[in-house]
Amino acid sequence: ETGVTQTPRHLVMGMTNKKSLKCEQHLGHNAMYWYKQSAKKPLELMFVYSLEERVENNSVPSRFSPECPNSSHLFLHLHTLQPEDSALYLCASSQDLIQLIIAGELFFGEGSRLTVL
Amino acid sequence: SQQGEEDPQALSIQEGENATMNCSYKTSINNLQWYRQNSGRGLVHLILIRSNEREKHSGRLRVTLDTSKKSSSLLITASRAADTASYFCASSYSGGYQKVTFGIGTKLQVIP
Numbered sequence: 074e075t076g077v078t079q080t081p082r083h084l085v086m087g088m089t090n091k092k093s094l095k096c097e098q099h100l101g102h103n104a105m106y107w108y109k110q111s112a113k114k115p116l117e118l119m120f121v122y123s124l125e126e127r128v129e130n131n132s133v134p135s136r137f138s139p140e141c142p143n144s145s146h147l148f149l150h151l152h153t154l155q156p157e158d159s160a161l162y163l164c165a166s167s168q169d170l171i172q173l174i175i176a177g178e179l180f181f182g183e184g185s186r187l188t189v190l
Numbered sequence: 191s192q193q194g195e196e197d198p199q200a201l202s203i204q205e206g207e208n209a210t211m212n213c214s215y216k217t218s219i220n221n222l223q224w225y226r227q228n229s230g231r232g233l234v235h236l237i238l239i240r241s242n243e244r245e246k247h248s249g250r251l252r253v254t255l256d257t258s259k260k261s262s263s264l265l266i267t268a269s270r271a272a273d274t275a276s277y278f279c280a281s282s283y284s285g286g287y288q289k290v291t292f293g294i295g296t297k298l299q300v301i302p
Contacts, residue, residue, distance in 0.1 A: 077232070108292075116233075116278070116292035129289075163232060178223065179280075179290060181232035 076100045079164050079182035086154065087190050094149040094185045096164030103169040105147040106179070107139060110161040122147060123170050154189045161186050195293050196279055202299040209266040211296040213279030214259075222255060224264045225278045227295070233278065236264075271302045 077098045086092050098105065107119040121129035122141040136158075138150040147164055165179040197212045215222070221240045225233040239246045239255045239262065246253045252265040266273055276295040283289060 079232075113294060115294050118289070118291065161230070165233075178235045178238065179225075179233070181225075181234070183232045184230070186230065 076180050077164060077166055077182035079162075079185050081185060082183060083186045083188075085188045085190065086151070088154060088156070090154075091150070091152040093151065094162055094164075094187075096147040096149075096182055098145055098147075098164075098166040098180070098182075100166060100180060102166040102180070103144050104167045105141060105144070106165040106167075107147065107149055108163040108165060110163055110184070111159075116163070120149075121170075128170070151187070154187075156189050159187055159189045196277070196296045198296060199294065200297045200299075202301065203269055205269060205271055205300055205302050207269055209269050209273070209298055209300070211264045211277050211279075211298070213262045213264070213293060215262075215279075215281040216260065217283060219257075219281045219283045221282045222253075222262050223280045223282065223290075224251075224253060224262075225280060225292075227276045227278065229275070236277075266298075269298075269300045271300050274298060274300045 080095045103124050105122045109117045109119055118131050119133045120139045125141045125144055136153050140148040161184045163184045164182045167179050195214050201209060203209050219241055221238050223238045224236045226236050227233045237248045237251055237253050239253045241257060244255055250267045255262045262279055276297045278292050278295040280290050280292045
C-alpha cells in the first residue's frame with residue numbers, strides 16, 4: 074500500500090449528483106488535508122484536520138463537506154457542484170501540525186480528477 | 191496572500207543541461223519546500239530548507255534561500271528526461287497553526 078491512497082481516481086458527475094471522495098493514509102499521521110488544484114492556479118488549501126478535528130475551513134462553499142471519522146480516513150462529500158468545481162482534488166497528510174514546522178513535509182495521494190457536467 | 195510565485199512558468203531544456211527555477215514569497219516563513227508533480231499525479235516532496243539556512247543539496251538538487259529578498263531557487267544539475275514534471279515551491283508559516291501554501295509551479299520539459 075502506498076502512503077496515501079485516494080479513490081476514485083476519476084469521477085464524472087452531474088450538478089445534481091451527490092458523490093464522495095475518499096482518502097486513506099497508512100503512515101500513522103495525525104493531520105490530514107484537502108487541496109484543490111485547478112489549471113494555472115496555485116494549489117488551494119480547503120480543509121485541515123488534526124486528530125480528527127477540523128482546524129481550518131478555508132472559505133470553502135458548503136457544497137463541499139469534509140468528514141474525518143478517524144486519523145486514517147478523510148472524506149470529501151460533494152453535492153450540487155458547479156462546472157467550475159472541476160479540478161484535481163488532492164489529499165495530503167503530515168505527522169502532525171507541529172511537525173510541519175520542523176520537517177515541513179506533506180505526503181500527497183495521487184488525486185481524484187473530478188469533472189462536473 | 192502568502193502564496194509563492196514560481197518563475198518561469200514553463201522551461202524547456204536539453205538533457206544534460208542545468209535547470210533553474212525561482213520562487214518568491216511574501217511574508218516571513220519557517221521553512222520552504224520544493225515539490226515535484228508528474229502530470230496528473232500527486233505531489234512528491236523533494237527538499238526542505240529552513241529559514242536559517244542559505245543553501246542545501248540533495249543529489250542533483252541544490253536549493254538556495256534568500257530571506258532578505260524573500261526568494262528561493264531550485265537548481266537541477268545534469269537534467270534527465272525523467273526530470274520532466276512540474277515543480278512547486280511551498281512556503282510554511284505560522285498563521286494560527288502551521289500552514290503550507292503553494293505557488294502555481296514551473297513546468298519543466300527535458301528533451302532527450
